[in-house]
Amino acid sequence: MRHRRLAALVIALLVTASTTYFLISAEQSRSSGRDKQAESSATGLQDSWPSKMKRRIFEVPIPGGSTDVAYFETSNWKTSRLYVQFTTSASGLDRYLERSGSRRAALEHGTTTVGERDADTVGWSFPTDRDWAATTVTNADPRPTRDITVDLTDPAAPRVYVVSTTTP
Incomplete structure (x- = not known):
């Protein structure tokens, strides 16, 4: 019984870590897309350093x-x-x-x-x-x-x- 609880806990932690990683990656990708869209729609000098x-x-x-x-x-x-x-x-x-x-x-x-x-x-x-x-x-x-x-x-x-x- 104790072994099953430990296995269930490990599986739950793995699923939580994977889901968290997926959500963070999705947000970073979305932010990057917004940054690129803003840069490509600029119509004049941008007050920042080029990459x-x-x-x-x-x-x-x-x-x-x-x-x-x-x-x-x-x-x-x-x-x-x-x-x-x-x-x-x-x-x-x-x-x-x-x-x-x-x-x-x-x-x-x-x-x-x-x-x-x-x-x-x-x-x-x-x-x-x-x-x-x-x-x-x-x-x-x-x-x-x-x-x-x-x-x-x-x-x-x-x-x-x-x-x-x-x-x-």
Whole structure:
């Protein structure tokens, strides 16, 4: 009799643990779906960091400690684009450019490389009273090409605007 009660208790615990695991997994899956739906229905810059996977695919290595990070992704059968903006430090800018395959000396002062169409997509403007510098990092497909524009008006806190474009 005692053996049967123990067996019944073990079975009940196993069923309870399995059911609990199933319910937790279902809720996590549902939450993930809602997050993905919200992200895909976004119509402008989202005030958060892009996922590590997006940063890796689009080769946008945002330096740690960056602030005011926002991004937006567009995708169609022909191209995918990741728009990212962030504020960093002078050394953070150097790290970002180096990890992007460029350097500060490659920045062309007085110019921007983000096109008007791309800027309009996310509501960016590049007024002439700012200290702009820009470069384009070009790669062979399928690696992304990155148009990088930097506002150096405050050299201690440069604002970076990036459009990373891939062709699948």
